[in-house]
Amino acid sequence: LRHHVRVSHETDGAALPDPLLAALRAAVGPSHVLTDADLRATYETDWSRRFHGVAAAVVRPGTMDEVAAVVRACGQGGAAVVPQGGNTGLVGGSVPRAAAPRDGRGAPRPQVILSMLRLRELGAVDQVAGEVTVGAGVTLGALQAHLAGSGWEVGIDMGSRDSATLGGMVATNAGGIHVLRNGVMRQQLVGIEAVLASGEIVRRLPGAVKDNTGYALPALFAGSEGTLAVVTRLRLRLVPPLPRRAVALLAVDDAGQAATFAAELRRRLACLTAAELFDDDGMRLVLVHAGGEAPFRERHPRYLLVECGAPDDPTDQLVEAISAVAARDAVVAGDEGGRRRLWALREGHTESVNAAGIPHKLDVSVPIGRIGAFDVAVREAIRAAHPLPRIFIYGHVGDGNLHVNVLGPDPDDEAVDDAVLGLVIELGGAVSAEHGIGVAKTAWLVRDRGEADIAAMRAIKRGLDPGDVLNPGVLFSDPA
Numbered sequence: 001l002r003h004h005v006r007v008s009h010e011t012d013g014a015a016l017p018d019p020l021l022a023a024l025r026a027a028v029g030p031s032h033v034l035t036d037a038d039l040r041a042t043y044e045t046d047w048s049r050r051f052h053g054v055a056a057a058v059v060r061p062g063t064m065d066e067v068a069a070v071v072r073a074c075g076q077g078g079a080a081v082v083p084q085g086g087n088t089g090l091v092g093g094s095v096p097r098a099a100a101p102r103d104g105r106g107a108p109r110p111q112v113i114l115s116m117l118r119l120r121e122l123g124a125v126d127q128v129a130g131e132v133t134v135g136a137g138v139t140l141g142a143l144q145a146h147l148a149g150s151g152w153e154v155g156i157d158m159g160s161r162d163s164a165t166l167g168g169m170v171a172t173n174a175g176g177i178h179v180l181r182n183g184v185m186r187q188q189l190v191g192i193e194a195v196l197a198s199g200e201i202v203r204r205l206p207g208a209v210k211d212n213t214g215y216a217l218p219a220l221f222a223g224s225e226g227t228l229a230v231v232t233r234l235r236l237r238l239v240p241p242l243p244r245r246a247v248a249l250l251a252v253d254d255a256g257q258a259a260t261f262a263a264e265l266r267r268r269l270a271c272l273t274a275a276e277l278f279d280d281d282g283m284r285l286v287l288v289h290a291g292g293e294a295p296f297r298e299r300h301p302r303y304l305l306v307e308c309g310a311p312d313d314p315t316d317q318l319v320e321a322i323s324a325v326a327a328r329d330a331v332v333a334g335d336e337g338g339r340r341r342l343w344a345l346r347e348g349h350t351e352s353v354n355a356a357g358i359p360h361k362l363d364v365s366v367p368i369g370r371i372g373a374f375d376v377a378v379r380e381a382i383r384a385a386h387p388l389p390r391i392f393i394y395g396h397v398g399d400g401n402l403h404v405n406v407l408g409p410d411p412d413d414e415a416v417d418d419a420v421l422g423l424v425i426e427l428g429g430a431v432s433a434e435h436g437i438g439v440a441k442t443a444w445l446v447r448d449r450g451e452a453d454i455a456a457m458r459a460i461k462r463g464l465d466p467g468d469v470l471n472p473g474v475l476f477s478d479p480a
């Protein structure tokens with residue numbers, strides 16, 4: 001198993017050649033080209049603190065044309081471009097590579113972080129189409145605020161809403177807590193504007209929900225993790241608001257039962273918007289880290305959080321449906337405060353795990369019918385790969401997507417990662433469900449997808465980015 005150089009402080013990084021530095025300053029203005037180490041630092045380490053690299057510069061364009069000028073200059077100057085939104089991606093895809101990509105002579109190439117945060121256009125809500133166009137640097141939370149009172153909502157929601165940007169969410173084809181009802185980011189996308197590695201601009205705006213005019217470039221760019229194009233603007237389809245919510249927490253025997261109950265509730269409740277699993281260790285960690293009261297007097301092995309959304313109060317429907325499944329116990333929130341407290345037990349996991357150490361975060365999909373077997377087998381596999389791991393497994397059980405988090409192994413010790421991802425591949429799952437491959441999972445991508453798939457993906461990469469300008473080292477550990 002190859003051990004990547006990950007959290008090492010002698011990461012190499014080439015400096016910018018003067019002509020390129022001058023071109024970048026001309027493109028975005030000197031104040032938006034950061035070369036000072038202190039100014040670069042916050043951009044160079046990912047949110048989980050597991051991935052770090054040295055940037056020759058951080059560049060902050062304010063317009064699509066400036067993005068195009070920066071990408072073109074970097075391509076011509078031999079630099080690598082690392083597109084970055086909120087930097088909450090978790091697989092090392094939005095920070096410079098610890099080992100800088102090499103040029104044809106084997107010399108390290110300078111890495112330029114392309115921060116998209118200044119692209120904050122918030123278009124007017126198109127009431128007839130139920131769509132909106134936004135800049136790539138707009139956070140999900142800012143869009144949600146923009147839509148308040150409009151009569152529309154965005155179909156995606158997730159805990160990192162106040163830092164994750166919409167451009168990054170397209171690049172990683174984000175999922176979140178409402179995939180059960182609205183699908184993933186790719187399914188919200190109506191149109192896109194993006195800069196190719198050549199600096200040319202691809203624009204499909206406003207786009208159309210039904211558009212069969214050749215290859216679906218927006219859909220292809222979604223999930224390409226900044227390796228095929230840099231998304232500068234995007235147009236999203238919106239969903240009717242569900243103003244009334246009901247939330248319940250069920251105590252269950254095991255993850256398999258949680259999956260079974262989630263399916264049963266999904267069958268019975270057209271208003272179901274979320275079905276989330278977490279374990280008792282995770283809930284205890286959240287209660288210690290964030291405070292709050294345990295929802296039940298006794299401890300239970302697993303918990304299933306379910307949410308309904310509807311124009312009218314769906315609490316009675318939820319209570320009736322829950323009475324049809326034989327949970328060990330159940331609590332239904334009586335008001336908004338209660339709903340927030342139950343959600344906090346689930347959404348508090350990411351921060352709480354991160355506060356307890358540097359986690360190995362394995363976001364995976366497993367065939368839903370095998371979630372019970374996976375939950376048991378994966379804990380055994382982790383314990384066989386590391387002496388005293390702390391294991392927290394939580395996630396979107398309604399989609400078959402679990403977040404296996406392990407504290408204990410050193411950041412660059414991948415024995416646990418291999419144990420978990422090997423099991424997922426064996427069960428016919430996906431080694432990434434919503435966070436992407438980044439640099440974290442390149443070693444397992446071939447085993448997951450197979451040679452023919454990889455060859456096809458590499459052909460697309462070579463076709464669109466022959467100079468390996470865009471995010472080299474993401475998806476593929478070596479040049480296409």
Ligand code: S2G
Pocket residue numbers: 090159176347349350361363395403
């Ligand atoms: C979630 C957020 C990141 C993580 O909580 O649903 O996608 O793995 C995750 O903690």
Ligand code: ZN
Pocket residue numbers: 176395396403434
């Ligand atoms: Zn998630």
